[in-house]
Amino acid sequence: MKIAILGTGAVGTTIATKLIELGHQVMIGSRSKTNEKAIEFVNKFDKNASNGTFEEAATFGxxxxxxxxGEFAIEALKQAGSGITNKILIDVSIPVDxxxxxxxxxxxxxxxxxxxxxxxQKTFPNxxxxxxxxxxxxxxMIVPTMLQDGDHTNFICGNDEEAKNNVKSLLKEIGWKEQAIMDLGDITGSRGTEGLMPLWLRIWGATMGTFSIKVVN
Structure with a gap:
Protein backbone atom coordinates (compact mmCIF):
# COMPACT_ATOMS: atom_id res chain seq x y z
CA MET A 1 0.00 0.00 0.00
CA LYS A 2 1.10 3.57 -0.64
CA ILE A 3 1.08 5.54 2.62
CA ALA A 4 1.85 9.22 3.24
CA ILE A 5 3.32 10.48 6.50
CA LEU A 6 2.92 14.22 7.02
CA GLY A 7 5.55 15.43 9.47
CA THR A 8 9.24 14.69 10.01
CA GLY A 9 9.33 14.52 13.81
CA ALA A 10 9.80 11.47 16.01
CA VAL A 11 6.21 10.28 15.67
CA GLY A 12 6.17 10.51 11.88
CA THR A 13 9.52 8.85 11.30
CA THR A 14 8.80 6.11 13.85
CA ILE A 15 5.51 5.18 12.18
CA ALA A 16 7.11 5.45 8.74
CA THR A 17 9.92 3.08 9.74
CA LYS A 18 7.46 0.40 10.85
CA LEU A 19 5.35 0.72 7.71
CA ILE A 20 8.43 0.43 5.48
CA GLU A 21 9.51 -2.68 7.42
CA LEU A 22 6.06 -4.14 6.71
CA GLY A 23 6.60 -3.62 2.99
CA HIS A 24 4.49 -0.53 2.39
CA GLN A 25 5.63 2.30 0.12
CA VAL A 26 5.99 5.41 2.27
CA MET A 27 6.42 9.05 1.33
CA ILE A 28 7.36 11.57 4.03
CA GLY A 29 5.77 14.97 3.49
CA SER A 30 7.01 18.33 4.73
CA ARG A 31 6.78 21.98 3.73
CA SER A 32 9.74 21.66 1.37
CA LYS A 33 10.97 18.80 -0.79
CA THR A 34 14.48 19.73 0.33
CA ASN A 35 13.69 19.21 4.03
CA GLU A 36 16.93 17.89 5.53
CA LYS A 37 15.25 15.63 8.11
CA ALA A 38 13.12 13.98 5.43
CA ILE A 39 16.07 13.44 3.11
CA GLU A 40 18.19 12.02 5.93
CA PHE A 41 15.38 9.63 6.85
CA VAL A 42 14.80 8.42 3.30
CA ASN A 43 18.52 7.77 2.79
CA LYS A 44 18.41 5.10 5.52
CA PHE A 45 16.40 2.79 3.27
CA ASP A 46 17.18 0.98 0.03
CA LYS A 47 13.57 0.99 -1.17
CA ASN A 48 9.97 1.96 -0.36
CA ALA A 49 10.94 5.35 1.10
CA SER A 50 10.67 8.75 -0.56
CA ASN A 51 9.97 12.35 0.38
CA GLY A 52 8.12 15.32 -1.03
CA THR A 53 5.99 18.29 -0.13
CA PHE A 54 2.81 17.91 1.89
CA GLU A 55 0.84 18.01 -1.35
CA GLU A 56 3.06 15.48 -3.14
CA ALA A 57 2.94 13.06 -0.22
CA ALA A 58 -0.82 13.37 0.22
CA THR A 59 -1.39 12.81 -3.49
CA PHE A 60 0.88 9.74 -3.33
CA GLY A 61 -0.75 8.11 -0.33
CA GLY A 70 -1.21 20.05 16.48
CA GLU A 71 -0.78 23.81 16.33
CA PHE A 72 0.38 23.57 12.70
CA ALA A 73 -1.79 20.66 11.52
CA ILE A 74 -4.61 22.56 9.82
CA GLU A 75 -2.21 24.72 7.82
CA ALA A 76 -0.16 21.68 6.77
CA LEU A 77 -3.31 19.90 5.60
CA LYS A 78 -4.34 22.98 3.63
CA GLN A 79 -0.96 22.79 1.90
CA ALA A 80 -1.72 19.16 1.07
CA GLY A 81 -4.54 20.48 -1.10
CA SER A 82 -6.77 18.04 -2.94
CA GLY A 83 -4.38 15.19 -2.07
CA ILE A 84 -6.40 14.43 1.06
CA THR A 85 -9.83 14.55 -0.59
CA ASN A 86 -11.86 11.32 -0.23
CA LYS A 87 -8.97 9.60 1.54
CA ILE A 88 -8.50 8.19 5.03
CA LEU A 89 -6.55 10.58 7.22
CA ILE A 90 -5.21 8.99 10.40
CA ASP A 91 -4.79 11.88 12.81
CA VAL A 92 -2.18 11.24 15.49
CA SER A 93 -1.52 14.87 16.43
CA ILE A 94 -2.52 16.64 19.64
CA PRO A 95 -3.23 20.38 20.06
CA VAL A 96 -0.84 21.06 22.93
CA ASP A 97 -0.40 24.71 23.86
CA GLN A 121 -13.03 16.99 9.90
CA LYS A 122 -14.98 20.27 9.76
CA THR A 123 -12.29 21.98 7.70
CA PHE A 124 -11.96 19.07 5.27
CA PRO A 125 -15.46 17.51 5.10
CA ASN A 126 -14.56 15.21 2.20
CA MET A 141 2.54 3.00 18.79
CA ILE A 142 4.43 0.58 16.58
CA VAL A 143 5.58 -1.98 19.18
CA PRO A 144 2.56 -2.40 21.46
CA THR A 145 3.98 -5.67 22.85
CA MET A 146 6.80 -3.82 24.61
CA LEU A 147 4.33 -3.40 27.50
CA GLN A 148 2.32 -6.28 29.00
CA ASP A 149 2.51 -8.19 25.71
CA GLY A 150 0.28 -5.53 24.15
CA ASP A 151 -2.41 -5.79 26.82
CA HIS A 152 -3.28 -2.09 27.00
CA THR A 153 -5.75 0.17 25.21
CA ASN A 154 -5.50 2.05 21.93
CA PHE A 155 -8.50 4.27 21.25
CA ILE A 156 -10.01 4.97 17.83
CA CYS A 157 -12.82 7.24 16.66
CA GLY A 158 -14.16 8.69 13.42
CA ASN A 159 -17.37 9.33 11.51
CA ASP A 160 -16.84 6.80 8.71
CA GLU A 161 -17.25 3.17 9.81
CA GLU A 162 -15.56 1.70 6.74
CA ALA A 163 -12.59 4.02 7.23
CA LYS A 164 -12.29 2.97 10.87
CA ASN A 165 -12.39 -0.70 9.89
CA ASN A 166 -9.59 -0.13 7.39
CA VAL A 167 -7.53 1.63 10.04
CA LYS A 168 -8.19 -1.17 12.52
CA SER A 169 -6.84 -3.64 9.95
CA LEU A 170 -3.68 -1.55 9.57
CA LEU A 171 -3.30 -1.32 13.35
CA LYS A 172 -3.53 -5.10 13.61
CA GLU A 173 -0.92 -5.43 10.88
CA ILE A 174 1.36 -3.16 12.92
CA GLY A 175 0.89 -5.45 15.91
CA TRP A 176 -2.15 -4.31 17.87
CA LYS A 177 -4.45 -7.02 19.20
CA GLU A 178 -8.07 -6.62 18.19
CA GLN A 179 -9.23 -6.66 21.83
CA ALA A 180 -6.83 -3.81 22.63
CA ILE A 181 -8.48 -1.43 20.13
CA MET A 182 -11.40 0.44 21.69
CA ASP A 183 -13.83 2.21 19.34
CA LEU A 184 -15.18 5.42 20.92
CA GLY A 185 -17.64 6.20 18.14
CA ASP A 186 -17.63 9.33 16.02
CA ILE A 187 -14.91 11.98 15.75
CA THR A 188 -16.13 13.79 18.86
CA GLY A 189 -14.32 11.02 20.71
CA SER A 190 -11.19 13.04 19.96
CA ARG A 191 -12.17 15.37 22.80
CA GLY A 192 -11.53 12.50 25.18
CA THR A 193 -8.35 11.07 23.71
CA GLU A 194 -6.73 14.46 23.12
CA GLY A 195 -7.86 15.50 26.59
CA LEU A 196 -5.71 12.75 28.10
CA MET A 197 -2.54 14.58 27.08
CA PRO A 198 -2.20 16.82 30.18
CA LEU A 199 -2.59 13.70 32.36
CA TRP A 200 -0.15 11.77 30.14
CA LEU A 201 2.47 14.49 30.53
CA ARG A 202 2.04 14.49 34.32
CA ILE A 203 2.41 10.70 34.49
CA TRP A 204 5.46 10.84 32.25
CA GLY A 205 6.98 13.50 34.48
CA ALA A 206 6.39 11.32 37.54
CA THR A 207 7.68 8.07 36.03
CA MET A 208 10.05 9.07 33.20
CA GLY A 209 9.37 5.65 31.73
CA THR A 210 7.27 3.83 29.16
CA PHE A 211 3.64 3.42 30.20
CA SER A 212 0.20 3.16 28.66
CA ILE A 213 -3.48 3.32 29.58
CA LYS A 214 -5.65 0.23 29.96
CA VAL A 215 -9.41 0.21 30.29
CA VAL A 216 -10.57 -2.42 32.81
CA ASN A 217 -14.25 -3.29 33.20
Missing amino acids: EIIFNCVK TKKGTPLSLIPELCNTNSLGEEI TKVVKTLNTMWSTL
Whole structure:
Protein backbone atom coordinates (compact mmCIF):
# COMPACT_ATOMS: atom_id res chain seq x y z
CA MET A 1 0.00 0.00 0.00
CA LYS A 2 1.10 3.57 -0.64
CA ILE A 3 1.08 5.54 2.62
CA ALA A 4 1.85 9.22 3.24
CA ILE A 5 3.32 10.48 6.50
CA LEU A 6 2.92 14.22 7.02
CA GLY A 7 5.55 15.43 9.47
CA THR A 8 9.24 14.69 10.01
CA GLY A 9 9.33 14.52 13.81
CA ALA A 10 9.80 11.47 16.01
CA VAL A 11 6.21 10.28 15.67
CA GLY A 12 6.17 10.51 11.88
CA THR A 13 9.52 8.85 11.30
CA THR A 14 8.80 6.11 13.85
CA ILE A 15 5.51 5.18 12.18
CA ALA A 16 7.11 5.45 8.74
CA THR A 17 9.92 3.08 9.74
CA LYS A 18 7.46 0.40 10.85
CA LEU A 19 5.35 0.72 7.71
CA ILE A 20 8.43 0.43 5.48
CA GLU A 21 9.51 -2.68 7.42
CA LEU A 22 6.06 -4.14 6.71
CA GLY A 23 6.60 -3.62 2.99
CA HIS A 24 4.49 -0.53 2.39
CA GLN A 25 5.63 2.30 0.12
CA VAL A 26 5.99 5.41 2.27
CA MET A 27 6.42 9.05 1.33
CA ILE A 28 7.36 11.57 4.03
CA GLY A 29 5.77 14.97 3.49
CA SER A 30 7.01 18.33 4.73
CA ARG A 31 6.78 21.98 3.73
CA SER A 32 9.74 21.66 1.37
CA LYS A 33 10.97 18.80 -0.79
CA THR A 34 14.48 19.73 0.33
CA ASN A 35 13.69 19.21 4.03
CA GLU A 36 16.93 17.89 5.53
CA LYS A 37 15.25 15.63 8.11
CA ALA A 38 13.12 13.98 5.43
CA ILE A 39 16.07 13.44 3.11
CA GLU A 40 18.19 12.02 5.93
CA PHE A 41 15.38 9.63 6.85
CA VAL A 42 14.80 8.42 3.30
CA ASN A 43 18.52 7.77 2.79
CA LYS A 44 18.41 5.10 5.52
CA PHE A 45 16.40 2.79 3.27
CA ASP A 46 17.18 0.98 0.03
CA LYS A 47 13.57 0.99 -1.17
CA ASN A 48 9.97 1.96 -0.36
CA ALA A 49 10.94 5.35 1.10
CA SER A 50 10.67 8.75 -0.56
CA ASN A 51 9.97 12.35 0.38
CA GLY A 52 8.12 15.32 -1.03
CA THR A 53 5.99 18.29 -0.13
CA PHE A 54 2.81 17.91 1.89
CA GLU A 55 0.84 18.01 -1.35
CA GLU A 56 3.06 15.48 -3.14
CA ALA A 57 2.94 13.06 -0.22
CA ALA A 58 -0.82 13.37 0.22
CA THR A 59 -1.39 12.81 -3.49
CA PHE A 60 0.88 9.74 -3.33
CA GLY A 61 -0.75 8.11 -0.33
CA GLU A 62 -3.79 5.86 -0.37
CA ILE A 63 -3.87 6.41 3.39
CA ILE A 64 -2.40 9.49 5.07
CA PHE A 65 -1.01 9.91 8.59
CA ASN A 66 -1.11 13.39 10.06
CA CYS A 67 1.88 13.57 12.40
CA VAL A 68 2.35 17.34 12.24
CA LYS A 69 2.37 19.20 15.56
CA GLY A 70 -1.21 20.05 16.48
CA GLU A 71 -0.78 23.81 16.33
CA PHE A 72 0.38 23.57 12.70
CA ALA A 73 -1.79 20.66 11.52
CA ILE A 74 -4.61 22.56 9.82
CA GLU A 75 -2.21 24.72 7.82
CA ALA A 76 -0.16 21.68 6.77
CA LEU A 77 -3.31 19.90 5.60
CA LYS A 78 -4.34 22.98 3.63
CA GLN A 79 -0.96 22.79 1.90
CA ALA A 80 -1.72 19.16 1.07
CA GLY A 81 -4.54 20.48 -1.10
CA SER A 82 -6.77 18.04 -2.94
CA GLY A 83 -4.38 15.19 -2.07
CA ILE A 84 -6.40 14.43 1.06
CA THR A 85 -9.83 14.55 -0.59
CA ASN A 86 -11.86 11.32 -0.23
CA LYS A 87 -8.97 9.60 1.54
CA ILE A 88 -8.50 8.19 5.03
CA LEU A 89 -6.55 10.58 7.22
CA ILE A 90 -5.21 8.99 10.40
CA ASP A 91 -4.79 11.88 12.81
CA VAL A 92 -2.18 11.24 15.49
CA SER A 93 -1.52 14.87 16.43
CA ILE A 94 -2.52 16.64 19.64
CA PRO A 95 -3.23 20.38 20.06
CA VAL A 96 -0.84 21.06 22.93
CA ASP A 97 -0.40 24.71 23.86
CA THR A 98 3.30 25.57 23.59
CA LYS A 99 2.96 29.35 23.94
CA LYS A 100 3.83 29.26 27.64
CA GLY A 101 6.80 26.95 27.34
CA THR A 102 6.37 23.38 28.62
CA PRO A 103 3.08 22.07 27.14
CA LEU A 104 0.87 21.02 30.05
CA SER A 105 -2.42 22.18 28.56
CA LEU A 106 -4.32 22.14 25.28
CA ILE A 107 -5.03 25.01 22.88
CA PRO A 108 -8.23 26.56 24.35
CA GLU A 109 -10.09 26.63 21.04
CA LEU A 110 -9.43 22.91 20.51
CA CYS A 111 -10.57 21.32 23.76
CA ASN A 112 -13.63 20.75 25.95
CA THR A 113 -16.31 21.55 23.34
CA ASN A 114 -14.06 20.92 20.34
CA SER A 115 -10.95 18.97 19.39
CA LEU A 116 -8.29 18.95 16.71
CA GLY A 117 -9.79 15.80 15.20
CA GLU A 118 -13.16 17.53 14.89
CA GLU A 119 -11.62 20.73 13.56
CA ILE A 120 -9.82 18.78 10.83
CA GLN A 121 -13.03 16.99 9.90
CA LYS A 122 -14.98 20.27 9.76
CA THR A 123 -12.29 21.98 7.70
CA PHE A 124 -11.96 19.07 5.27
CA PRO A 125 -15.46 17.51 5.10
CA ASN A 126 -14.56 15.21 2.20
CA THR A 127 -11.70 13.61 4.11
CA LYS A 128 -12.31 10.54 6.29
CA VAL A 129 -10.66 11.51 9.56
CA VAL A 130 -9.82 8.72 12.00
CA LYS A 131 -8.19 9.53 15.34
CA THR A 132 -5.96 6.92 16.95
CA LEU A 133 -2.51 6.24 18.49
CA ASN A 134 -2.44 9.63 20.21
CA THR A 135 -2.40 8.47 23.85
CA MET A 136 1.07 6.92 24.01
CA TRP A 137 4.78 7.28 23.32
CA SER A 138 5.76 6.97 19.66
CA THR A 139 7.67 3.67 19.94
CA LEU A 140 4.75 2.05 21.75
CA MET A 141 2.54 3.00 18.79
CA ILE A 142 4.43 0.58 16.58
CA VAL A 143 5.58 -1.98 19.18
CA PRO A 144 2.56 -2.40 21.46
CA THR A 145 3.98 -5.67 22.85
CA MET A 146 6.80 -3.82 24.61
CA LEU A 147 4.33 -3.40 27.50
CA GLN A 148 2.32 -6.28 29.00
CA ASP A 149 2.51 -8.19 25.71
CA GLY A 150 0.28 -5.53 24.15
CA ASP A 151 -2.41 -5.79 26.82
CA HIS A 152 -3.28 -2.09 27.00
CA THR A 153 -5.75 0.17 25.21
CA ASN A 154 -5.50 2.05 21.93
CA PHE A 155 -8.50 4.27 21.25
CA ILE A 156 -10.01 4.97 17.83
CA CYS A 157 -12.82 7.24 16.66
CA GLY A 158 -14.16 8.69 13.42
CA ASN A 159 -17.37 9.33 11.51
CA ASP A 160 -16.84 6.80 8.71
CA GLU A 161 -17.25 3.17 9.81
CA GLU A 162 -15.56 1.70 6.74
CA ALA A 163 -12.59 4.02 7.23
CA LYS A 164 -12.29 2.97 10.87
CA ASN A 165 -12.39 -0.70 9.89
CA ASN A 166 -9.59 -0.13 7.39
CA VAL A 167 -7.53 1.63 10.04
CA LYS A 168 -8.19 -1.17 12.52
CA SER A 169 -6.84 -3.64 9.95
CA LEU A 170 -3.68 -1.55 9.57
CA LEU A 171 -3.30 -1.32 13.35
CA LYS A 172 -3.53 -5.10 13.61
CA GLU A 173 -0.92 -5.43 10.88
CA ILE A 174 1.36 -3.16 12.92
CA GLY A 175 0.89 -5.45 15.91
CA TRP A 176 -2.15 -4.31 17.87
CA LYS A 177 -4.45 -7.02 19.20
CA GLU A 178 -8.07 -6.62 18.19
CA GLN A 179 -9.23 -6.66 21.83
CA ALA A 180 -6.83 -3.81 22.63
CA ILE A 181 -8.48 -1.43 20.13
CA MET A 182 -11.40 0.44 21.69
CA ASP A 183 -13.83 2.21 19.34
CA LEU A 184 -15.18 5.42 20.92
CA GLY A 185 -17.64 6.20 18.14
CA ASP A 186 -17.63 9.33 16.02
CA ILE A 187 -14.91 11.98 15.75
CA THR A 188 -16.13 13.79 18.86
CA GLY A 189 -14.32 11.02 20.71
CA SER A 190 -11.19 13.04 19.96
CA ARG A 191 -12.17 15.37 22.80
CA GLY A 192 -11.53 12.50 25.18
CA THR A 193 -8.35 11.07 23.71
CA GLU A 194 -6.73 14.46 23.12
CA GLY A 195 -7.86 15.50 26.59
CA LEU A 196 -5.71 12.75 28.10
CA MET A 197 -2.54 14.58 27.08
CA PRO A 198 -2.20 16.82 30.18
CA LEU A 199 -2.59 13.70 32.36
CA TRP A 200 -0.15 11.77 30.14
CA LEU A 201 2.47 14.49 30.53
CA ARG A 202 2.04 14.49 34.32
CA ILE A 203 2.41 10.70 34.49
CA TRP A 204 5.46 10.84 32.25
CA GLY A 205 6.98 13.50 34.48
CA ALA A 206 6.39 11.32 37.54
CA THR A 207 7.68 8.07 36.03
CA MET A 208 10.05 9.07 33.20
CA GLY A 209 9.37 5.65 31.73
CA THR A 210 7.27 3.83 29.16
CA PHE A 211 3.64 3.42 30.20
CA SER A 212 0.20 3.16 28.66
CA ILE A 213 -3.48 3.32 29.58
CA LYS A 214 -5.65 0.23 29.96
CA VAL A 215 -9.41 0.21 30.29
CA VAL A 216 -10.57 -2.42 32.81
CA ASN A 217 -14.25 -3.29 33.20
